[in-house]
Amino acid sequence: MTTVSTPQVSGAAVLLRDFSLEMTGKDTPKLADAAAAVPPGTRVNVTYLGNEDLTLRRTAAQSVSRLGLTPVPHVSARRLDSPAQLREFLSALQSDGTQENVFVVGGDPADPHGPYTDSLDVIRSGLLQQHGVRQIGMSGYPEGHPQIPQAALWAALEHKAALLADEGLAGDIITQFGFDAEPVLTWIEELRGRGINLPVRVGVPGPAGVRRLLSYAARFGVGTSTSIARKYGLSLTNLMSTAGPDRFIHTLAERYDPATHGEVKLHFYTFGGLGATSAWIDGFRTKEGLK
Numbered sequence: 001m002t003t004v005s006t007p008q009v010s011g012a013a014v015l016l017r018d019f020s021l022e023m024t025g026k027d028t029p030k031l032a033d034a035a036a037a038v039p040p041g042t043r044v045n046v047t048y049l050g051n052e053d054l055t056l057r058r059t060a061a062q063s064v065s066r067l068g069l070t071p072v073p074h075v076s077a078r079r080l081d082s083p084a085q086l087r088e089f090l091s092a093l094q095s096d097g098t099q100e101n102v103f104v105v106g107g108d109p110a111d112p113h114g115p116y117t118d119s120l121d122v123i124r125s126g127l128l129q130q131h132g133v134r135q136i137g138m139s140g141y142p143e144g145h146p147q148i149p150q151a152a153l154w155a156a157l158e159h160k161a162a163l164l165a166d167e168g169l170a171g172d173i174i175t176q177f178g179f180d181a182e183p184v185l186t187w188i189e190e191l192r193g194r195g196i197n198l199p200v201r202v203g204v205p206g207p208a209g210v211r212r213l214l215s216y217a218a219r220f221g222v223g224t225s226t227s228i229a230r231k232y233g234l235s236l237t238n239l240m241s242t243a244g245p246d247r248f249i250h251t252l253a254e255r256y257d258p259a260t261h262g263e264v265k266l267h268f269y270t271f272g273g274l275g276a277t278s279a280w281i282d283g284f285r286t287k288e289g290l291k
Ligand SMILES: NC(=O)C1=CN([C@@H]2O[C@H](COP(=O)(O)OP(=O)(O)OC[C@H]3O[C@@H](n4cnc5c(N)ncnc54)[C@H](O)[C@@H]3O)[C@@H](O)[C@H]2O)C=CC1
Pocket: 077, 078, 104, 105, 106, 107, 108, 109, 110, 117, 118, 119, 120, 138, 139, 140, 145, 147, 148, 152, 153, 156, 157, 175, 176
């Protein structure tokens, strides 16, 4: 008797079928090596930290595209000085053909630099649509946001999801990175309960030094209690060590139920380690039987 073997694909591999990555303009020289390690078409968000000029952001998106990947340039509402500045950015993207997917975030400045106080203002302006944007990403905060009340975050997400639907635009939600998978799944359940069915890309940090991870976590209000750190495999006493998202992804995969959570994928924040993250994902996908 012959046994027919079906390929075994782990739950973790399912989450990694169509992952996305994040880079800054400064990472552009490292992009070619990273591109060789990830599937064609992989979405690559080009973060805007506020210190990159238009040329750097534009070149980064062009490089992503030329390497056969999908650029997702970021727009930060509160960092915009004027509608003219938004137009200039979008026109540049449009003439390069990198405008189709964008990610719109409120932005960290406590006071808006110009007329846009939040990401909804930018979407409502109609400028994205006028410049050929077809898909809009927005952020989600499973652990909340240190400066923004929970109710305001939910209201904003609901408004944005409704507006996208009205405008016939596609969208997705990228979550703030975290070290604890539990609140992420609970948050996705609440999201679905509120009738928001957009795909969710769960934000995880790529492998990085513990000191760097803890410093970004502290800056963005992400939890790193002793028990969370232990579960994640993050040593709070050896800051020189590195930590990757292996355990987080396995836990997420174990508890992920498509019937409850809908479409869920992974988004890797690389924090300066684009090459290390791409290599790590490549190894993880091989180990999990996805390659
Ligand atoms: N997840 C990420 O990758 C990034 C997140 N951010 C953070 O995201 C925050 C919110 O962005 P979205 O989720 O797009 O919210 P949003 O733009 O949809 O706004 C949601 C609500 O929060 C308020 N708000 C937005 N930014 C604020 C700020 N800096 N301070 C005080 N209130 C603010 C808005 O007025 C609105 O009521 C930003 O302020 C920033 O801290 C910024 C850059 C990247």
